[in-house]
Amino acid sequence: MAEALVQTFNGQPLVPGKPVRGLFWVSAVRLVRHPQGAFGLSLTALLVIVAVGAPYISPFDPLAVRSGEELKAPFGEYLLGTDQYGRDILSRIIWGTRVSLAVGLVAVSLGVLVGVSTGLIGGYWGGRTEALLSRVWDTILAFPAILLGVAVTAALGPGVLNTGIAVAIINMPIFFRITRATLLVEKEKDYVAAARALGASDVRIVLRGIVPNTVSPILVQVTVAMAQAVLLEAGLSFLGLGAQPPEPSWGSMLSESRQYLRQAGWFGVFPGVALMTLLAGLNALSDALRDVLDPRQIDRG
Amino acid sequence: MGAYLAKRIVQLIPILILASVVIFTIMHMIPGDPAQVYAGPDATPDALAAIRKEMGLDQPLPIQYLLWLKHVVRLDFGVSYTSKYPVIRLIQQKAGATFELAVAAALLQVAIGMPLGIIAALNQRRWIDYVISAYNSVVMAIPNFWLGILLILLFSVQFKVLPPAGRIEFLGNPAIACKSLIMPAFSLALFASASVTRFTRAAMLEVLSEHYVRTARAKGLKEKVVIIRHALRNALIPVITVVGIQFGYLLGGAVIIESVFAWPGMGRLIMQGIGNRDYTVVQGALVLFVTVFVLLNLLIDVCYAFLDPRIRLSAKKGT
Numbered sequence: 046m047a048e049a050l051v052q053t054f055n056g057q058p059l060v061p062g063k064p065v066r067g068l069f070w071v072s073a074v075r076l077v078r079h080p081q082g083a084f085g086l087s088l089t090a091l092l093v094i095v096a097v098g099a100p101y102i103s104p105f106d107p108l109a110v111r112s113g114e115e116l117k118a119p120f121g122e123y124l125l126g127t128d129q130y131g132r133d134i135l136s137r138i139i140w141g142t143r144v145s146l147a148v149g150l151v152a153v154s155l156g157v158l159v160g161v162s163t164g165l166i167g168g169y170w171g172g173r174t175e176a177l178l179s180r181v182w183d184t185i186l187a188f189p190a191i192l193l194g195v196a197v198t199a200a201l202g203p204g205v206l207n208t209g210i211a212v213a214i215i216n217m218p219i220f221f222r223i224t225r226a227t228l229l230v231e232k233e234k235d236y237v238a239a240a241r242a243l244g245a246s247d248v249r250i251v252l253r254g255i256v257p258n259t260v261s262p263i264l265v266q267v268t269v270a271m272a273q274a275v276l277l278e279a280g281l282s283f284l285g286l287g288a289q290p291p292e293p294s295w296g297s298m299l300s301e302s303r304q305y306l307r308q309a310g311w312f313g314v315f316p317g318v319a320l321m322t323l324l325a326g327l328n329a330l331s332d333a334l335r336d337v338l339d340p341r342q343i344d345r346g
Numbered sequence: 347m348g349a350y351l352a353k354r355i356v357q358l359i360p361i362l363i364l365a366s367v368v369i370f371t372i373m374h375m376i377p378g379d380p381a382q383v384y385a386g387p388d389a390t391p392d393a394l395a396a397i398r399k400e401m402g403l404d405q406p407l408p409i410q411y412l413l414w415l416k417h418v419v420r421l422d423f424g425v426s427y428t429s430k431y432p433v434i435r436l437i438q439q440k441a442g443a444t445f446e447l448a449v450a451a452a453l454l455q456v457a458i459g460m461p462l463g464i465i466a467a468l469n470q471r472r473w474i475d476y477v478i479s480a481y482n483s484v485v486m487a488i489p490n491f492w493l494g495i496l497l498i499l500l501f502s503v504q505f506k507v508l509p510p511a512g513r514i515e516f517l518g519n520p521a522i523a524c525k526s527l528i529m530p531a532f533s534l535a536l537f538a539s540a541s542v543t544r545f546t547r548a549a550m551l552e553v554l555s556e557h558y559v560r561t562a563r564a565k566g567l568k569e570k571v572v573i574i575r576h577a578l579r580n581a582l583i584p585v586i587t588v589v590g591i592q593f594g595y596l597l598g599g600a601v602i603i604e605s606v607f608a609w610p611g612m613g614r615l616i617m618q619g620i621g622n623r624d625y626t627v628v629q630g631a632l633v634l635f636v637t638v639f640v641l642l643n644l645l646i647d648v649c650y651a652f653l654d655p656r657i658r659l660s661a662k663k664g665t
Contacts, residue, residue, distance in 0.1 A: 184364040187640050188632075189598025192616070196632060199620045200375035276489055280602050283491050284617060299492060303606070306510075310499045317492035325487035332483075 075337045082333030088326025096142040105133035107140040107293045116309040125315045128298070129305055134312065137293035138319045144205055144294040145275050145323060148287070151209025152216055152274035153267055159213070160220025161263065167221070168228030169251050175225070182218035190215045194277050198286040205294075208287045212274045223266055227259045261338040268331035272324055279320055295320045350651065354644055365636045366418065369629055370411050378623040384427040414629075423630030428622045433630040436615060441634070443513055444611035447603070448596040450531035451538070455596075456589055459539035463546025463585075464578070470551060478543065485540045490599055494533040494606035501529065511608035530607040534599050538592045545588045549581035556580075583653045590646035594639045 076082040095102065104124070111131035119126035125135040163182075167175040185193065197211035198204075231237065232255070240250050281287040282296030290297065295316040302313035381397045382389065389397070398404045402413055417424065423433035466478040502510035514523040553559060554577050562572045601613030608614075612631055619627035 180360055180364060184361050184368060187361050187365050187636050188368075189594055189601075189635065189639055191598045191601055192632065192635055195601065195616065195620070196369070196372045196628070199628075200372045202377065279489055280491065283602060284605060286620075299495060303495065303498075306495070306499055306503050310503060313495040313499060317489070317495065320489055320492060321487045324489070325483065328483060328486055 072337050076333055079333040079337055081329045082337060085326050085329030085331075085333055088322060089330055092142055092323050092326065093146065095139055096146045099140050099143055103133075103136040103139040105136040107132060107136040108291050109133075116305060116312070118309075119311050119315075126309065126311050128301065128309075128312060134298070134315055137298060138295065138316055141293040141295045141298065141316065141319065142323075144282075144288050144292065145278055145320075147205055148209045148212060148278040149271045149274040151206065152212035152277075153270050155210065155213035156216025156270060157220050157263065157267065160217040161224045161259070163217070164221040164224025165228060165251055165256070168225035169232065169247065169255075178221065179225075182221045185214065185218045190273070190277060191280055194281050195284065195286060198281055203286045203289050205288050205292070208278050208281050209274075211281070212277045215277070216270045216274070219266060219270065220263065223262050224259050227262055228255055231255045231258050265331060265334045265338060268327055268334055272327035272331065275320070275323055275327065351648060354647065358640055358644065361640060362637060365640075366415060366633060367411070369632045369636070370414060373625045373629050374407060376620075376623065376625065380427060380623065380625050383623045383625075418630075418633060423633070424626040426619075426627050427624045429624075433626050436627060437612070437630060437634060440610060440612050440615045443609060444597065444600050444604070444613065446516060447527070447530055447534065447600050447609060447611060448593060450527055451534035451596045451600075452589060452593050454531055454535035455539040455542055455592060458535065459542025460546050460585065462539075463543040464550055464573075466543065466547040467550030467554065468573070478547075482540045482543055485536055488537065490533045490537050491602045491606050493536060494529065494603060497529045497533060498606075513609050526607075530603050530609055533606070534596055534603050537599075538596060541588055541592060542585065546581065546585050549584045550577060553577045553581045583650065586653065587646055587650050590642065590649065594642050597635065597638065 076086065109132060111127070114123075114127050114131035115129055117123055117127040117131070119134075123133050123135065125133075125138065128134055128137065163178050167178040188196075193215055194208075194211045197214060198207055201207040201210060228251075237250055237254060240254055245254075278287055278294070279296035279299070282294040283300045285297070285300065288294035288297055298316040299313060299320075302309070302316070306313055379394075381394045381401065381403055384401070385393055385397050395404075402410055405413070414424075421434060423437070425432055426436060429436070462478050462481075466475045469475045497508075498510045501508040508529055509526045512526055514526050516523040516527075559572060559576055562576045563569075567576075600609075600611060601616065603609065604611045604613035605617060612635065616628055616631045618624070619631065
């Protein structure tokens with residue numbers, strides 16, 4: 046019974062003289078201790094390191110064409126074999142990590158920027174602005190994601206940046222909806238009324254009071270959107286609309302491999318394993334974040 | 347119910363109009379000259395000008411849009427620039443194949459996903475529940491087109507039991523048609539089946555904790571009857587919703603899978619249209635896709651309302 050009387054903050058007992066950690070710190074620790082969180086975090090971190098360190102770890106030049114070395118089997122001179130131009134598949138997979146993560150970053154940051162800001166505007170001011178914004182984003186959601194990606198990359202022209210923009214457009218309505226929904230709940234809370242009574246401006250209430258409360262659901266969606274972006278990039282590159290040859294991308298490597306499945310089956314396997322690793326990492330991370338950032342869980346420590 | 351339906355249909359109109367604006371704008375951003383595509387590479391400048399005038403390409407864009415919309419609402423999508431066939435005929439030829447693929451995938455997705463979800467729910471927090479959950483995580487990390495390649499490697503290259511590409515007309519010879527359908531359908535279904543498993547498990551757990559299930563057990567009904575008649579039937583409502591929503595994604599995902607297995611459907615039509623700069627084809631196919639997608643979502647909501655007596659009855663009262 047005595048335990049129940051100890052006051053807690055973010056799941057930590059309040060002991061006089063002992064500093065209290067902020068919510069960010071508590072959540073980070075909980076994420077690392079969460080089994081799925083640790084798994085997802087390490088896989089994702091591994092691939093980020095691979096992407097950043099690509100020039101140092103890749104054993105060969107990913108673009109170097111070698112005649113006479115075409116479609117070499119793996120586990121020889123080339124660890125994962127070579128492709129139809131004698132290029133080292135491992136090096137191309139390592140450099141391909143950059144394309145996947147770059148598209149993910151562009152897509153998610155642009156998606157968050159536009160989605161969240163329109164969500165805040167629509168949710169706070171309501172009325173006609175909100176109705177108009179909702180209509181526009183509903184229209185985007187009326188397209189199957191991959192088809193919109195195909196149409197937009199066809200219009201903008203293929204390439205890594207344009208793929209990122211196309212995927213960002215698909216992400217915007219989702220971030221809009223999450224922000225608006227959270228805002229509608231927060232707007233009715235007492236602290237907003239209190240801030241308004243004290244004479245705080247709309248901008249101040251939204252930015253200082255409401256925005257911090259939207260961070261958790263948006264953070265979870267960021268990891269979900271990242272996984273979706275990686276998947277869409279690979280799909281668009283597979284269809285020939287993403288990264289353009291000779292730039293190495295997992296999706297376009299898989300697409301090229303189809304012509305050589307009889308002679309070189311491994312060519313169709315390894316880039317997919319890389320893709321699966323990144324997706325598994327991001328999926329685990331988003332599942333763990335959802336648990337960790339759930340406000341009902343926080344005070345349980 | 348009628349009023350509800352009417353209201354929902356009216357709400358669709360602005361979305362479809364906006365979507366048509368988006369499609370029209372995107373198509374006109376694609377670089378290249380449609381008149382050139384239509385006339386072929388050897389056309390003289392005079393001939394090109396004549397074609398532009400004939401197709402209305404010399405009009406300002408908003409006028410072009412309205413002219414196009416006027417035809418689209420009558421299901422006239424114009425003529426393909428490259429094959430000179432009416433677009434609606436091309437779509438009619440290809441839509442069946444995509445629909446067949448999506449339906450097969452939807453059936454497989456339920457056949458795989460639902461039993462796993464039920465088993466997981468009935469064994470909550472036992473090892474089998476954890477195994478299914480781990481299996482689901484793996485499935486959700488496998489992109490459908492890569493799964494397609496792996497299946498081709500296994501069943502076409504290694505064991506030589508299934509054809510790696512192509513489609514056989516289903517009504518002509520169902521047995522052989524199934525052989526070429528199974529790999530594309532399974533590639534498309536596996537990823538989606540993971541959501542079905544998750545939703546079935548969650549819905550079953552919720553229903554199993556309801557009072558009427560406890561009552562049914564207290565009455566002394568057999569466990570099998572309780573699960574099938576009382577729990578499963580009610581758990582089906584959210585599951586049907588998921589399957590419906592997934593169907594839209596299956597139609598979209600078919601675009602990639604069709605490219606893996608050389609399946610002659612709408613996806614291939616769109617990709618070829620983009621490659622050939624055949625705008626009318628791509629425009630028409632996209633309009634059709636979006637309309638189906640939107641109507642599908644409406645259908646799901648209506649089914650949902652119909653299946654759930656709480657929603658059905660409250661709609662009757664006019665609330």
